[in-house]
Amino acid sequence: MNKRIADIEMKNLLISGYSHYSRDLERKLLNEILCGNGLDTITFKNCGLPLASHPTRHMKNSIICMIAVICRHAADLGADDERCYALGDYYINEIEQQNNLDNWEVIGTEVFNHFITLVKESKLKAYSLPIRRSIQYINQHIYEKCSLKDVASAINLHPNYLTTKFKSEVGILITEYIMRKKMEEAKSLLQNSTYSVTEISEILGFTSLSYFAKLFRKEYSCTPREFIQLLLPNIQ
Numbered sequence: 001m002n003k004r005i006a007d008i009e010m011k012n013l014l015i016s017g018y019s020h021y022s023r024d025l026e027r028k029l030l031n032e033i034l035c036g037n038g039l040d041t042i043t044f045k046n047c048g049l050p051l052a053s054h055p056t057r058h059m060k061n062s063i064i065c066m067i068a069v070i071c072r073h074a075a076d077l078g079a080d081d082e083r084c085y086a087l088g089d090y091y092i093n094e095i096e097q098q099n100n101l102d103n104w105e106v107i108g109t110e111v112f113n114h115f116i117t118l119v120k121e122s123k124l125k126a127y128s129l130p131i132r133r134s135i136q137y138i139n140q141h142i143y144e145k146c147s148l149k150d151v152a153s154a155i156n157l158h159p160n161y162l163t164t165k166f167k168s169e170v171g172i173l174i175t176e177y178i179m180r181k182k183m184e185e186a187k188s189l190l191q192n193s194t195y196s197v198t199e200i201s202e203i204l205g206f207t208s209l210s211y212f213a214k215l216f217r218k219e220y221s222c223t224p225r226e227f228i229q230l231l232l233p234n235i236q
Contacts, residue, residue: 034077034112067095078122
């Protein structure tokens with residue numbers, strides 16, 4: 001690569017009439033779509049020059065660029081950074097493994113819908129900054145031991161003050177919120193992964209399988225193993 005040649009080629013492209021959609025248009029479209037408006041009317045089309053000589057490689061590069069832009073814009077709109085980056089990396093690796101991208105519009109719609117969900121989850125309520133930071137910390141540490149003291153320390157607030165403020169804004173104690181989020185994640189893992197109940201208990205930071213099962217029963221009126229049995233007819 002050569003900076004001088006790159007500068008010359010850039011100028012040649014601009015002189016030849018090269019055009020690309022503007023950043024303002026990009027932001028406007030992404031704001032509308034990621035906030036749940038207009039995805040059903042969007043038309044996916046290529047902009048600018050081919051990004052590779054081979055059609056499939058060009059398509060992969062185009063979709064990867066799209067995912068990178070969507071991922072960061074979703075985070076700018078309030079979605080959790082770590083989840084956005086992890087989801088974006090997952091989709092990029094999935095694209096790399098595809099041999100046929102004739103259904104690229106379907107793929108684009110799927111990617112958008114997933115990030116729309118992340119943005120929607122972040123905008124359910126307009127919490128104060130300390131509570132948003134608390135929830136963000138909990139989401140980012142869902143696969144670890146996560147206590148009131150951990151959250152309070154991370155955002156530099158006294159545990160008693162955080163407890164009162166969290167209950168006032170969210171309506172439940174922060175410890176209850178942490179357990180609910182862990183149970184929601186446990187349910188999701190039971191539905192969408194091949195991890196065993198014991199592995200899921202460990203993944204979510206529980207040292208006692210019986211305590212994990214007790215909390216799960218309290219939340220969903222059945223144990224994790226009973227929940228798996230309920231899923232079997234649908235899986236088969």
